[in-house]
Amino acid sequence: MGTCENAGQKEKVPEQVLKGKVMANMFYEASTRTSSSFMAAMQRLGGTVIPFNESISSHMKGESLADTVQMMAGYCDVIIIRHPSQVRSKLLLSKLPEAGNQWRGWCWGTPHSGLLDVFTIREEIGTVNNITITMVGDLKHGRTVHSLARLLTLYRVNLRYVSPPNLKMPQAVKDYVSGKGIPQEEFSSLEAALPDTDVLYMTRIQRERFENEEEYKRCCNLYVVTPHTMTKAKERMVLMHPLPRVDEISVEVDSDPRAAYFRQAECGMYVRMALLAMVLGKY
Amino acid sequence: MGTCENAGQKEKVPEQVLKGKVMANMFYEASTRTSSSFMAAMQRLGGTVIPFNESISSHMKGESLADTVQMMAGYCDVIIIRHPSQVRSKLLLSKLPEAGNQWRGWCWGTPHSGLLDVFTIREEIGTVNNITITMVGDLKHGRTVHSLARLLTLYRVNLRYVSPPNLKMPQAVKDYVSGKGIPQEEFSSLEAALPDTDVLYMTRIQRERFENEEEYKRCCNLYVVTPHTMTKAKERMVLMHPLPRVDEISVEVDSDPRAAYFRQAECGMYVRMALLAMVLGKY
């Protein structure tokens, strides 16, 4: 088990490089984790935040999203936007003034989850090369695992996918990964994939994905990490989860030093600090 | 067309003159634009903000508005309040301790819209004198145009009003303006008023103001600014709108350098910065 070197060292952030900068946190759908993490990141760099949640945004319905954003751009230096429609977000970007003109850039939701996961692995293990990463759960719908699998092709890794038959990693992701020469293996049982695993990346399986309750329960029970599961894992394995976790990791595992998911959340803040500093030209 | 000299120069704000100051943003009705703009203004001067929206305020119903404000005044250096009842707001002010005692002043909603509009005109054109300002749309209910018309009597201007017969500028405003010796003309067609116009100030016409749909559509079509409209306008005309715009300015006009409405919104932040600094005795 490694330790996230930055975790718990919030005191050491040296400079307020974003002092005087204002960030708008425009969340058109609820995402307390991402929203709080970006707020903390901005504030830790000396910047300030204008909160803007969905209840606020409901009052803006008479105005187009592009207009609201353009107005906020006049008040702020950087905007974090989360909107249910990715299509609208992309459309929006195409309508806005050139980057570098009045506002410098954008941080998008999906890529930064991959960045924080890779950063966590590197902090925990010391390297991202020559390791086996096993992703478990709903690999079909989980955007974090799609983002992570693609990003890991930049390293020399082995990927393992453990999922029920109806929730397998999409072919498009597998094609992308194999196109980069990264070995992939699929499993239906966690036990089979576990022993050689260096990073175990758990995700949540939602009941709604299954046609009948029995099938759901059978799958769920297969993919629960308990202290017993951990006895079969490598002594220095890293256990990750994008949170929120429900039952797929039992709370008894929290005190296991290999349980990295809360450190992973904290690393998310450091990655967002880096993104904000980069986007605002301060790195 | 001029450019708002401050727009896009947020980097240059030199000092954090309100460092250590706390502003409460008490919005008893939704107004994301005003609220966000005041937050950004306070933060850009180094101050901090306590947000307080209508969902929060609903929990304060057992307490009188005067008590809630007096309590917040103990925590803050300046309070921005927006309340549906102007009567209650005025009553409130009369009940509160002397200005200059514990808290220095108040910023009221209506006057600052006039200030930011005049500031924008001056930034765009370089002067507010010897120009023709044409206000278009719902001049009966639009509080921004009432405020602007009154404020413009401090300058040597010509005012033009373009509106449907049922939405004319109120007689009280016209009397005030003529009492100051400012020439005013009324038009029912935008085309007739446009050619000599230096500042075209568009406002929204709401469907609910009309008894039948036909009448509404006929008026609306008359008061829509399109790229074609702009070909008939002065080369350096300034096109303003208090936002949100709906259909009265087509999005194709946004890329016209004369379209000043987003710069106008940004100027609103600078005016609020000036107001806050003034109210807190830092100018």
Next chain:
Amino acid sequence: MGTCENAGQKEKVPEQVLKGKVMANMFYEASTRTSSSFMAAMQRLGGTVIPFNESISSHMKGESLADTVQMMAGYCDVIIIRHPSQVRSKLLLSKLPEAGNQWRGWCWGTPHSGLLDVFTIREEIGTVNNITITMVGDLKHGRTVHSLARLLTLYRVNLRYVSPPNLKMPQAVKDYVSGKGIPQEEFSSLEAALPDTDVLYMTRIQRERFENEEEYKRCCNLYVVTPHTMTKAKERMVLMHPLPRVDEISVEVDSDPRAAYFRQAECGMYVRMALLAMVLGKY
């Protein structure tokens, strides 16, 4: 009448000892007063705040409170939490990592109301010893009076309780107070208790506590402080109230220099500043 020495001197706060520190304000139930006061306290010490209200928290229902808090602890240096279930809060604390490890401590709602009340008394009178404090109203359910009575046993005081028969101070509190050798007297009428009183601590009586309307009205009328009441009080008596007040203190009393309740609210901010500085190791 004394004056709260710190009140109105917010300018003089010398240092931003919590600069760079981030506080999460996790309010699972509405409490604008406490929430705003903690925000102002943190900001006045140079720290920043991540707001987190109940509408936000409703989106976190899939996650256990302990998990949400552990995640936020990765982003923040201090967490203020208000949750309807005190049991869950205590349980939560027991599950969290050691204090001093990643996060240093917690501020709990009930004790700090007692602290701010005692601080206000000391600011107003100059001492907390050799005075008579009279608590009035719903002494059965009011948590502020329970907290205050217990805390006052650290001083040499006389306590008086004025309440309807069905809303008396609980036996457990009276036993605790008498165990510390503090004299206590019970009254049913405010007039009888008033003349020797140095601190009159009013609380609200809720209609729902009474079986019939007549009984409620009879009690309420007995416990209303009016300018007439104040003529019978000591010339330097201190009139306190935890707020919100409804009818138990008439607004005409606000201009009486003995009316200390708004200064009391402001003192609450200073006490919270002290608590935050202490909890974050900066005192």
